[in-house]
Amino acid sequence: MNILKLIEKRYTAKKYNADKEIPQEKIEDLKEILRLTPSSINIQPWKFTFVQNPEMKAKLASVSMHNEEKINQAKLLVVFSVADDLDAFQKVVNNELPQARKDWYNQIKASMPESDLKIWFSKQVYIALGVGLTASAALGLDSTPMEGIESDKYMTILNMKTYKPLFAMAVGYGSEDDFNRIEVTPKSRRLLENVIETI
Numbered sequence: 001m002n003i004l005k006l007i008e009k010r011y012t013a014k015k016y017n018a019d020k021e022i023p024q025e026k027i028e029d030l031k032e033i034l035r036l037t038p039s040s041i042n043i044q045p046w047k048f049t050f051v052q053n054p055e056m057k058a059k060l061a062s063v064s065m066h067n068e069e070k071i072n073q074a075k076l077l078v079v080f081s082v083a084d085d086l087d088a089f090q091k092v093v094n095n096e097l098p099q100a101r102k103d104w105y106n107q108i109k110a111s112m113p114e115s116d117l118k119i120w121f122s123k124q125v126y127i128a129l130g131v132g133l134t135a136s137a138a139l140g141l142d143s144t145p146m147e148g149i150e151s152d153k154y155m156t157i158l159n160m161k162t163y164k165p166l167f168a169m170a171v172g173y174g175s176e177d178d179f180n181r182i183e184v185t186p187k188s189r190r191l192l193e194n195v196i197e198t199i
């Protein structure tokens with residue numbers, strides 16, 4: 001399917017088929033695709049947690065506001081977390097990034113308050129969400145982006161220290177009777193001439 005058709009067809013799944021398994025190779029592809037997400041100065045300030053274990057998924061679902069049912073039904077939950085402990089992340093930078101990136105990062109870090117640095121990090125993680133949503137569609141999977149999660153409780157349940165959950169993405173096969181399927185609820189967006197300027 002061409003990319004425009006794919007994007008026209010993707011929708012936020014609100015109800016999943018809880019019986020249909022995702023082939024594991026698609027999940028492995030999604031891991032590699034998220035790893036390849038681009039970021040400013042290639043800083044990669046993220047952790048992607050793939051939750052397939054039903055008990056762990058249920059625990060996270062119970063602290064996910066109006067998203068509980070979808071997370072329980074979907075076969076996969078991906079939690080997107082951002083570097084939050086800057087000292088611990090400095091070690092990641094020192095150990096895993098090439099010297100030129102390290103120098104560049106240290107300059108940026110010295111030039112702005114911690115709070116701005118963390119906002120800049122978060123922006124990078126949102127790029128991965130765009131990649132993840134598009135990749136899921138390309139893999140023939142339905143998905144739900146979700147900011148509706150209790151980040152602090154996720155952090156505790158997942159025993160995270162360096163990173164802090166920002167949002168999550170449920171992935172699976174949408175239910176035939178999901179009201180949000182594209183055939184039932186057509187895509188709603190602002191008009192092209194109002195959001196695109198061509199010069």
Ligand SMILES: Cc1cc2nc3c(=O)[nH]c(=O)nc-3n(C[C@H](O)[C@H](O)[C@H](O)COP(=O)(O)O)c2cc1C
Nearest residue numbers: 010011012013014067144145146147148149167187
């Ligand atoms: C960053 C982000 C957070 C979102 N959070 C939720 C959420 O917590 N629960 C939910 O059901 N949908 C959530 N959505 C889905 C949006 O409401 C949806 O993408 C938007 O209405 C456009 O519809 P479409 O994705 O079906 O095209 C979120 C979307 C984005 C991009």
